[in-house]
Structure formats: structure tokens, C-alpha cells
Amino acid sequence: MLRKTLGIALGLIVGGHALLPMPSQAQVSARHLAKEALEECDQGRAATVREARLMHFQMGQALAEQAVALDQLYADAHFSLFCNLGEILRIDGESVTATFGFRRMMNELDRTLELNPGHLDALSAKGTFLVKLPGVLGGDKEKGEQLLQQVVKRAPHAVNARLALARVRCERGRHQEAVTLASDALAIARKHKRAEFIPEARATLQQLRTNATTASYKPPL
Numbered sequence: 001m002l003r004k005t006l007g008i009a010l011g012l013i014v015g016g017h018a019l020l021p022m023p024s025q026a027q028v029s030a031r032h033l034a035k036e037a038l039e040e041c042d043q044g045r046a047a048t049v050r051e052a053r054l055m056h057f058q059m060g061q062a063l064a065e066q067a068v069a070l071d072q073l074y075a076d077a078h079f080s081l082f083c084n085l086g087e088i089l090r091i092d093g094e095s096v097t098a099t100f101g102f103r104r105m106m107n108e109l110d111r112t113l114e115l116n117p118g119h120l121d122a123l124s125a126k127g128t129f130l131v132k133l134p135g136v137l138g139g140d141k142e143k144g145e146q147l148l149q150q151v152v153k154r155a156p157h158a159v160n161a162r163l164a165l166a167r168v169r170c171e172r173g174r175h176q177e178a179v180t181l182a183s184d185a186l187a188i189a190r191k192h193k194r195a196e197f198i199p200e201a202r203a204t205l206q207q208l209r210t211n212a213t214t215a216s217y218k219p220p221l
Contacts, residue, residue, distance in 0.1 A: 030071035036079035037064035044087055046196040054091055058082035075116035082125070106138075116141035124151045124161040141168070152181075159185045159197045163204050175212035180210050182208050 040060030047053045051115035061084040085105040106129075112122040130144025145168050146189035151161040186201035188194075 028068040030074045030077050033063050033067035033070065034074065034076040034080040037061070038076075038083060041080065041083040041087060042196055044084075050091065054088070057084045057087045057091070061088065073113045075119050075122070078108045078115065079112040079122055082112060082122075086125075090095060096113065120151055120155045120158065123147050124155075124158060124164070127151065127161065127166040131164060134146060144168075157188055157192060159189050159194060159201060162188070163201060164205060165206065170208055170211055173215065175208070175215050178208045179205070179212055 037060040040056045040063065044053045044056030044060065047056060061081065064077060064081035064084055066121070067074065070079060082105055085101065085108060089101045089105060093183055109125055109129075112119050113126065116122070124147070127144045127147030127150075129138070130140045130147065132144075133139035145165065148161050148165040151158050152165055155161065162181045162185035166178040166185070169175070169178035169181065182201065182205040186198065186205050189197040189201050202209055
């Protein structure tokens with residue numbers, strides 16, 4: 001159950017980009033490495049073969065660790081490390097290192113938000129974890145929902161924040177809102193050619209439509 005919960009939460013990370021100043025040559029280098037690390041994370045999510053996915057994520061982790069080493073105050077460096085660590089954790093599932101890996105991943109996410117509280121990617125990821133994780137692992141559905149609403153309002157191209165918020169709306173019985181959010185997410189992914197998000201968006205929309213139909217069905221008397 002824990003493995004399934006973590007897997008769902010880890011899979012939902014928004015694909016936006018933070019905008020930060022470049023005050024030094026060190027940060028320019030860190031920026032370049034962090035960008036490449038995030039690209040590896042995206043390519044890994046889009047890959048269909050386990051070995052290829054793992055290769056991209058491990059390369060992304062290495063690049064992100066270099067970025068952090070160059071500039072520990074650069075938020076995107078920490079976020080790129082979070083992204084790749086999270087995807088590696090999804091592949092490995094439950095293992096002897098799962099607890100340590102999860103803690104390290106969350107530390108990188110929290111560090112991102114410490115450095116840049118308005119980092120939309122990190123806010124979306126944090127919100128997703130809060131709504132999906134049980135309380136014993138730090139979950140907080142109400143706070144998570146607020147963060148996701150904030151991201152959706154500020155980021156017109158956010159896909160996974162919309163999907164995560166759609167699931168929350170469904171759980172609360174607000175099925176039409178859920179379908180609308182998921183439908184918007186799929187349209188955004190298609191419009192901006194975010195192939196790595198389309199299967200998840202399509203599957204989520206189909207499930208939410210089914211839930212909405214079931215909820216509205218009234219058997220004949």
C-alpha cells in the first residue's frame with residue numbers, strides 16, 4: 001500500500017520552469033547543469049524501457065548533484081535533483097534504501113522551496129505529496145489542495161497540478177470540476193507536446209468521467 005501511494009505521488013510533478021537571476025558565473029554553470037538534469041528527468045519519464053528510464057534518471061541525478069555542488073543556493077539545482085531521485089525511487093519501489101531515498105528526495109524538495117518559495121514546480125510537487133501521503137508520512141490534504149490551487153491559478157501550462165487537484169475534487173464529490181480540470185490538463189499536454197504527460201492525463205480523465213457517470217446514476221424505482 002505504501003509503495004502504491006508513494007508511486008502515485010512521485011509520478012505527479014508539474015512541468016513548469018522557475019525564473020531566477022544569474023548573478024555569477026558559478027550560477028550560470030549550475031543553471032546549465034540543472035537544465036540538463038531536468039531534461040534527463042523528462043526523457044526518462046517518456047521512455048518505455050526500464051533500463052533506458054533508469055539510465056536517464058541516473059544521468060540526471062549526476063548532473064543535478066554537480067549543479068548543487070557548484071551553487072548550493074540555486075533552487076533549480078535542488079529541484080532537478082529532487083526530480084531524478086523521485087523517479088529512481090519509483091523504479092526501485094520498496095527496497096532497503098527506500099526510506100533513506102524518500103527522506104533525501106523530500107529534503108531536496110523542501111530546500112528548493114526554502115530558496116524560492118514561489119517555485120511553481122516545487123509547489124506543485126509539494127501539494128501533490130501532501131494530498132496523497134497519509135498523515136503519518138507528513139500528508140495534509142487541505143494544505144496540499146491549497147498549494148495545488150495556487151499553482152493552477154498561477155501556471156496556465158501546469159499539467160500535473162491540474163491532475164492532482166482533479167483527483168482531490170473527485171474525492172470530495174465535485175465530479176464535474178474534476179473532469180474539467182483533467183480535460184484541461186490533457187489539452188495542455190497535447191498543445192505543448194508534453195508527450196510524457198499525455199498517457200497519465202488521458203487515463204485520469206477516463207477514470208474521472210467514469211466516476212462522474214457512476215455518481216450521477218440513479219437506478220430506476
